Amino acid sequence: MSWLKKLTEGLKKTSSSAKSKLSGIFIGKKIDADTMESLEEALISSDLGVSASQKIVKEFEKNYSGKTSDQEEILEALSKSISNILEPLEKELIVSDVHHPHIMMLVGVNGSGKTTTAGKLAKRFSQQGKKVILVAADTFRAAAIEQLRGWAEKTSVELISAERGADPAALIYQSIEKARIQKTDLILIDTAGRLQNRTELMEELAKIVRVIKKLEPEAPHDSLIVLDGTVGQNALSQLKAFLSVAAITGLIMTKLDGSARGGVLVALAEEFGLPIHLIGVGETAEDLQDFNAIAYSRALLGLTLED
Amino acid sequence: MFDSLKDKLQSVFSGLGRTGALSETDVNTALRDVRLALLDADVAVPVVKQFMELIREKAIGAAVLKSVRPDQQVIKIVNDGLQEILGGDAEELKVDVTPPAVILMTGLQGSGKTTTAGKLAQFLKIKRKKRVMLASLDMTRPAARDQLRILSEQAEVGILPEDDKQTPLQLAKRAIKSAELQGYDVLILDTAGRQSIDDGLMEELVAIKSVSNPVETLLVADALTGQDAVNTATAFKSKIGISGIILTRLDGDARGGAALSMRQITGCPIKFAGVGEKLDALEAFDPARMASRILDMGDVVALVEKAAEAIEQEEAMRMAQRMAKGKFDLNDFLSQLRQLKKMGGVGSLLGMLPGIGKINKQLAAAGVDDSMINRQEAIILSMTKKERASVGLLNASRRKRIAFGSGTSVQEVNRLVKQYQDMARMMKKMGTKAGAAGLKAMLGSGTNSPPGVFGGSGVDLDAMSKQFGSSKSGGLPNLGGMTNLGGLPPGINPNRKK
Numbered sequence: 173m174s175w176l177k178k179l180t181e182g183l184k185k186t187s188s189s190a191k192s193k194l195s196g197i198f199i200g201k202k203i204d205a206d207t208m209e210s211l212e213e214a215l216i217s218s219d220l221g222v223s224a225s226q227k228i229v230k231e232f233e234k235n236y237s238g239k240t241s242d243q244e245e246i247l248e249a250l251s252k253s254i255s256n257i258l259e260p261l262e263k264e265l266i267v268s269d270v271h272h273p274h275i276m277m278l279v280g281v282n283g284s285g286k287t288t289t290a291g292k293l294a295k296r297f298s299q300q301g302k303k304v305i306l307v308a309a310d311t312f313r314a315a316a317i318e319q320l321r322g323w324a325e326k327t328s329v330e331l332i333s334a335e336r337g338a339d340p341a342a343l344i345y346q347s348i349e350k351a352r353i354q355k356t357d358l359i360l361i362d363t364a365g366r367l368q369n370r371t372e373l374m375e376e377l378a379k380i381v382r383v384i385k386k387l388e389p390e391a392p393h394d395s396l397i398v399l400d401g402t403v404g405q406n407a408l409s410q411l412k413a414f415l416s417v418a419a420i421t422g423l424i425m426t427k428l429d430g431s432a433r434g435g436v437l438v439a440l441a442e443e444f445g446l447p448i449h450l451i452g453v454g455e456t457a458e459d460l461q462d463f464n465a466i467a468y469s470r471a472l473l474g475l476t477l478e479d
Numbered sequence: 480m481f482d483s484l485k486d487k488l489q490s491v492f493s494g495l496g497r498t499g500a501l502s503e504t505d506v507n508t509a510l511r512d513v514r515l516a517l518l519d520a521d522v523a524v525p526v527v528k529q530f531m532e533l534i535r536e537k538a539i540g541a542a543v544l545k546s547v548r549p550d551q552q553v554i555k556i557v558n559d560g561l562q563e564i565l566g567g568d569a570e571e572l573k574v575d576v577t578p579p580a581v582i583l584m585t586g587l588q589g590s591g592k593t594t595t596a597g598k599l600a601q602f603l604k605i606k607r608k609k610r611v612m613l614a615s616l617d618m619t620r621p622a623a624r625d626q627l628r629i630l631s632e633q634a635e636v637g638i639l640p641e642d643d644k645q646t647p648l649q650l651a652k653r654a655i656k657s658a659e660l661q662g663y664d665v666l667i668l669d670t671a672g673r674q675s676i677d678d679g680l681m682e683e684l685v686a687i688k689s690v691s692n693p694v695e696t697l698l699v700a701d702a703l704t705g706q707d708a709v710n711t712a713t714a715f716k717s718k719i720g721i722s723g724i725i726l727t728r729l730d731g732d733a734r735g736g737a738a739l740s741m742r743q744i745t746g747c748p749i750k751f752a753g754v755g756e757k758l759d760a761l762e763a764f765d766p767a768r769m770a771s772r773i774l775d776m777g778d779v780v781a782l783v784e785k786a787a788e789a790i791e792q793e794e795a796m797r798m799a800q801r802m803a804k805g806k807f808d809l810n811d812f813l814s815q816l817r818q819l820k821k822m823g824g825v826g827s828l829l830g831m832l833p834g835i836g837k838i839n840k841q842l843a844a845a846g847v848d849d850s851m852i853n854r855q856e857a858i859i860l861s862m863t864k865k866e867r868a869s870v871g872l873l874n875a876s877r878r879k880r881i882a883f884g885s886g887t888s889v890q891e892v893n894r895l896v897k898q899y900q901d902m903a904r905m906m907k908k909m910g911t912k913a914g915a916a917g918l919k920a921m922l923g924s925g926t927n928s929p930p931g932v933f934g935g936s937g938v939d940l941d942a943m944s945k946q947f948g949s950s951k952s953g954g955l956p957n958l959g960g961m962t963n964l965g966g967l968p969p970g971i972n973p974n975r976k977k
Contacts, residue, residue, distance in 0.1 A: 213524050216518050216524055216706070217523070217524045217706050218706065219521075219705040219706050219707070221519070222515055222518050222519050281703065281728070281731065282589075282591070282728065282756070283588075283589030283590060283591055283701065283727075283728075284589060285588070285589055312756065313626070313756075314594075314597075314625070314626040314627075314629035314630055314633075315622040315623070315625035315626035315628075315629055316622075316626075318621070318622035318625040318626075319620070319621045319622035319623075319625075319626075321622075322621035322622060323621065336629075367728060367730060367731040367732070368731070368732065369730075369731060369732040370730070400589060400701070400703070401707075402587065402701065402703075402704050402705060402707040402708075402711070403703050403704065403705055404521030404703065404704060404705025404706065404733070404736065404737070405519060405520075405521050405705065405733075405734070406521070406703045406705075406731065406732070406733035406734070407703075409732055409733075427587075427588060427589070427674075429674060430587065430674035430675065430676060430677075430707070430710075431674070431675055431676050431707055431710035431711070431714070432705070432706075432707035432710070433707075435706075436705060455619075
């Protein structure tokens with residue numbers, strides 16, 4: 173099943189997809205202020221947030237106000253304006269041949285799915301023939317190391333870990349040194365989850381970045397924030413904080429196989445314009461899929477790819 | 480973007496410069512921006528709509544406090560409404576049953592179930608003195624069981640030994656048996672995270688619930704959740720049936736609108752808040768704090784509260800002034816009783832003189848309660864105007880008539896008259912003694928306690944004296960002009976008249 177199918181399947185299951193919210197709004201009516209408000213609410217219901225929703229609706233209003241239009245046409249137009257925002261940010265996550273090793277770091281708040289994503293990425297890149305080292309730098313959460321070990325064993329990649337409570341920066345330092353000796357292509361660092369307003373934890377992350385830069389001034393080559401698909405407008409605050417501490421280079425959004433649609437991606441795109449690499453639509457490694465702006469924008473509004 | 484909300488509202492209302500009751504326009508104008516604030520806080524769209532209707536009904540016609548603008552008053556009403564909804568019928572975990580009391584933890588992946596299970600185990604062990612066993616039914620997430628085992632070691636509570644070959648349902652049964660045999664008071668079942676639209680896994684949870692017959696089925700939800708809170712809450716409520724919510728990651732900086740969405744949709748109380756990663760980072764949920772966090776207009780709310788306080792102070796001053804002049808008749812007494820009722824009970828009369836908690840306690844101890852106020856009000860209302868102005872008129876037959884008219888007894892009428900006379904005498908005494916030096920000098924001396932206010936129940940007015948004595952302006956409160964009501968935020972003119 174393609175990711176989009178999965179995504180639209182997921183959306184169908186919920187009664188609150190934007191499409192069902194919108195149906196009836198437009199039928200046989202002129203588009204007026206009430207329509208605009210319903211439209212705005214439908215977008216907000218998909219987590220686009222107030223300001224991004226208002227912006228999209230305003231743009232829509234310019235072209236459609238006072239006209240009578242059918243629902244499909246309107247949804248098409250809306251999905252187009254959303255994909256216009258997202259398309260420039262569609263960017264595949266690749267392990268470059270330039271860096272030896274290429275250093276990729278996953279950051280984010282607790283429970284967003286970093287460890288699982290790290291495991292899936294390890295599988296993805298090792299299947300591409302890359303030599304991968306997984307670094308279990310989440311030395312805080314009970315059993316985070318065990319969880320990553322499970323993935324490492326499944327995908328037969330090397331795992332570097334330390335005992336719980338160890339200094340993650342030191343562990344990462346050793347890992348990079350080891351990777352250089354072993355001529356590893358990719359170091360994949362799973363960091364501990366931290367809420368962005370916890371200064372001491374953000375300071376710990378800053379230290380990790382400093383240590384990486386000591387060995388590789390241009391690294392981490394990819395500093396990826398992992399966002400939970402159910403997250404609301406707090407994602408803006410998350411990205412802002414992680415951007416300033418860990419120079420985020422791209423986004424990954426997980427758990428889009430549920431009823432959440434992750435529309436905050438649009439708000440994030442408007443605000444930060446950072447690349448969106450991958451979305452997670454299921455449990456398996458294959459369910460972590462390249463982000464496709466058009467397909468995502470359509471799925472967000474309950475449109476299928478065929479029509 | 481909502482930092483500017485207050486300014487926006489201020490501009491809407493500036494120049495109106497009137498007070499009184501909130502009109503529909505006032506309310507609608509203010510609520511438009513409140514709506515955006517709530518949406519921005521991730522409160523789900525349908526919940527916002529519902530809530531707006533509720534507030535609209537409540538707010539239209541509500542009184543606007545003197546020195547407060549209508550929009551500010553609306554925001555205070557919104558804040559109180561939020562608090563009320565968020566707070567409703569919170570109760571303790573029902574773990575005092577025939578053991579083992581089973582607590583079932585449910586929720587989406589990554590909401591914090593396992594960590595919360597550990598925290599809850601420690602809480603029940605320490606605060607409720609229970610023997611607790613943890614059991615992981617999570618066969619999906621790699622290492623979930625390791626995580627729970629480590630947490631059980633940290634919390635020093637029991638853990639169900641693992642068995643790779645068992646299904647979650649079998650594990651649940653074994654856990655109950657094992658908890659029974661080992662004499663545990665509470666068994667906490669941690670389940671795998673699941674998407675609410677995953678019918679297979681939701682059915683599994685239903686089956687687990689039916690074999691384990693939990694006293695509490697808790698939905699663990701992430702405070703960072705956006706609009707999906709509605710779907711999650713609806714699904715877990717309708718498919719599983721939950722008894723309470725635990726909101727995690729409240730130590731983050733999310734506005735936490737999900738709290739309101741979940742509370743409203745499930746009708747279940749939010750029992751705890753997760754506020755950190757350590758095992759002791761579990762707190763009782765605080766509706767007041769949550770309300771102001773969601774609305775994020777704490778300054779406006781505080782301003783209205785301050786204004787209300789100022790009015791109470793003003794009222795108290797006015798009373799004190801009358802007292803000092805010895806002009807205190809039964810009409811005053813009646814108006815005080817009524818105010819008392821309006822303010823919602825005893826406590827409030829003397830509460831108008833801030834900082835007199837001690838007296839309130841004594842009143843309560845003396846059996847002064849609200850039903851007594853009702854009877855006293857009836858007695859005074861059964862008097863003629865003349866009688867109210869001059870108690871001396873009240874002879875035996877008048878008292879009998881009044882008792883009959885008010886449905887009370889002559890004894891009660893006598894008691895009221897006595898109370899009033901004691902009070903009036905005391906006040907006169909205070910007045911003469913204080914003389915031109917003003918109330919403060921008299922109260923400040925705080926020597927002998929005057930006779931009891933309510934039927935000689937030994938109410939202590941020393942606290943009142945202290946309050947006046949330590950008036951923060953350091954000087955005599957200006958009883959004539961009432962110009963100095965320290966502590967008001969700039970821009971609020973306490974003298975603004977209706």
